[in-house]
Amino acid sequence: MAVTSTDIARRLQISQSTVSRALRGDPRVAPETRARVLKAAREMNYTPNLAARTLITRRTGTVGVVVNDITNPFYPELLEILHNEFALAGYRTVLFNERTDASAERHLADLVNGSAADGIVYVSATLGSPLPGRPGGVPMVLVNRYLDDVDVDTVVSDNRRGGRLVAEALVELGHRRIALIAGPENTTTSRDRERGFREQLKAAGVAFDESLRRVGQFSHHSGYQWCLDLLASERRPTAVFAANDVIAFGALDAARRVGVRVPAELSIVGFDDIDMAGWEGFDLTTVRQPLAEMGRAAANLLIERIESGPEVAPRRRVFPVGLVRRDTLAAASSS
């Protein structure tokens, strides 16, 4: 059915080796022969068999990208960048969605060991989640989150500093009762954002009211429910720091629902600065991380790791963040 290099060889009355060399651009083949091979390959609509090539070269030209929940809009944005960057370098991208893939770790290990992928970008590593293989065993880079106990290439933004920026801005505007809607406790993103946030509050001499802390998923639903809850409480906060933008959207919607004006009565600050944060309907004040640069860095780190092997010591790159002031941030109401 499919055309092989042997078919071309047979037609041109030459050996398969020569065909292979001609197609791969080996200089040890006569220019005229190369031309004939290329011509025949085009005419016969030849496509190299990737499985056979992989088997012998031990390279697949594919990388796996693991995300936590592809319907969370943060991931498609990052995925597109990664995907693009890898495509430029000649790698295909296989997607893994942890939420739907049963035992993703097992699958990932199989992929790399079974030579279906050359390396893995783990976007949503969770503290305590078993990683595929021992560190250093398979080329891997963590993006967005890191792991305390695993020494592996990592690309993150300065979440802690982001948290500080938020606290600083809120305190400066007179906020004292500030709620926090965190993400899952086992994510370094939420953990570090909260840590920085608390540090800066403390530095500013503002006590954090633990009764205003909520923990949930990185989802609209979580932000929505917890914000409704917070707004119904006795000591209603004047501001909410959401651990990411999607939570913030939920919080914003909750405020709308119960008629609390934003930012007049309630300030809301998110984290990530995904595209939607700039939409008129949200106009969310948030912490921006340089996603494109991070994606590029991750891709390059992984490619380098694939090509150089485990000799190079794992590196951790931390990218700067900045507060993007939009319309959900204002001075504390004097209630």
Added chain:
Amino acid sequence: MAVTSTDIARRLQISQSTVSRALRGDPRVAPETRARVLKAAREMNYTPNLAARTLITRRTGTVGVVVNDITNPFYPELLEILHNEFALAGYRTVLFNERTDASAERHLADLVNGSAADGIVYVSATLGSPLPGRPGGVPMVLVNRYLDDVDVDTVVSDNRRGGRLVAEALVELGHRRIALIAGPENTTTSRDRERGFREQLKAAGVAFDESLRRVGQFSHHSGYQWCLDLLASERRPTAVFAANDVIAFGALDAARRVGVRVPAELSIVGFDDIDMAGWEGFDLTTVRQPLAEMGRAAANLLIERIESGPEVAPRRRVFPVGLVRRDTLAAASSS
């Protein structure tokens, strides 16, 4: 480096054939031998080499999914369903993003011919876009959109009827000046939605004002800009039908921007009913298509096609749609 079936055979002093048979569950191997093999495989952390397996079985266990623009939230929702369904059937999913992949068609053909994928789900086929290979050549199913001139398995919703439902609802509420913000002309989705919309307007005796028609991308930006434009025009519409939800969000944001109240002064109707349409901040009236069912159908169609080959005649499955009435739809203002 990696453990092979031959390594296991060597250790157990048996042949590689027997190891292969034991691992694959061939009944012609003694129970005791099978147990020994499985035990050794586990201990040695054996993972079958997929490239080698693919080479001989001519099955890859992978399908490619092509989407137009992964950052458009419609696609992740569908992708998750497809991904999940294929995972259940034992297939991995490779993602293609047309916007970033240079010459996706070429890549796709290479994938299937080069045995890197068993089949393809083409989510965002565009009229006139060259498909990989001649139809019937590679297992393929189109989802969401179809092609006039290509006979291939297809899963779509009843877009035409959806358009009719929108026109019907708007006319019934007294709207006469209804704008249309369409998607790209070369998409059957936008085309059929518009067609149904026009048909029903005509049937209701309402003339469609061609000056209220706009065409753009399926993006927030397009909806935003065109809606600003429409609202600034002399004969401002009392309602807008957006070809999909993301356009509708843009339109909604534009109305907010210029202080036009929705739905009091302007009704907005979208299409797709993506998750976000139900968020408080949008609360969008829209046409729902049964995405989960469609995804499942597409996956099953493709799997069947992969396993049965081109003998089966291509089928087209059309799923029913329904109008979801939320808060952006109201009676026409008497301005």
Added chain:
DNA sequence: CGTGGACTTGACTACGTATGCATAGACCTG
């Protein structure tokens, strides 16, 4: 005690590509 069948197992090969090694011819140099 011989024969046939059921049951296990092993040797071997194919899949399509890449590449080390060998070879044949051309060309060059003294």
Added chain:
DNA sequence: CAGGTCTATGCATACGTAGTCAAGTCCACG
């Protein structure tokens, strides 16, 4: 013209798995 170098090509093999065919063992039955 002999010996060497260089160039272009072919031969053979490896990659790891699956499956074909043959063969060996064992037992039961006549």
